[in-house]
Amino acid sequence: MLNKVSDFALTIYSDSDWAGCQATRRSTSDLCIYLGSNIISWCSKKEQTVARSSTEAEYRALASAAAEKTWLQQLLGELRIPIPKTPVVFCDNVSAMYLCYNPVLHSRSKHIHIDYHFVREKLALGDLTVNIWV
Numbered sequence: 001m002l003n004k005v006s007d008f009a010l011t012i013y014s015d016s017d018w019a020g021c022q023a024t025r026r027s028t029s030d031l032c033i034y035l036g037s038n039i040i041s042w043c044s045k046k047e048q049t050v051a052r053s054s055t056e057a058e059y060r061a062l063a064s065a066a067a068e069k070t071w072l073q074q075l076l077g078e079l080r081i082p083i084p085k086t087p088v089v090f091c092d093n094v095s096a097m098y099l100c101y102n103p104v105l106h107s108r109s110k111h112i113h114i115d116y117h118f119v120r121e122k123l124a125l126g127d128l129t130v131n132i133w134v
Helices: 054-078 094-101 114-125
Strands: 010-017 028-035 038-046 088-091 129-132
Touching: 010 054, 028 054, 038 054, 054 088, 054 094, 054 114, 094 114, 094 129, 114 129
Parallel strands: 010 088, 088 129
Antiparallel strands: 010 028, 028 038
8 A cells, every 4th residue: 555655755775685595605685665655666686696795795786776766766757756855775784885985996896897886876976875774
């Protein structure tokens, strides 16, 4: 059941279970997107490659959340539903959040594929912010 929405804020939660699959050691990335208090999108998918760190697994989940937010925000715009505030993505990994905000590619993060730097671009454009949730 949907609640009447007075606040059109997008709030996104992303998470990953690093090496959660016992057989392949692949992680599963999860995301939930809320419009006000209503969940409007969610996804859970097993990653195609093995993450070498929990930061990498969480960063991949953040990248998926940022991509889904971009598509959803464009759809809402076409439906003439304005989003007044910058959407916030919450993750539970401090290292992944620091990696989002730090433009320096450290030697410990060089193994993360370039596709996942999509999140940094969205931050730089002011299209979203990333915060920690516990």
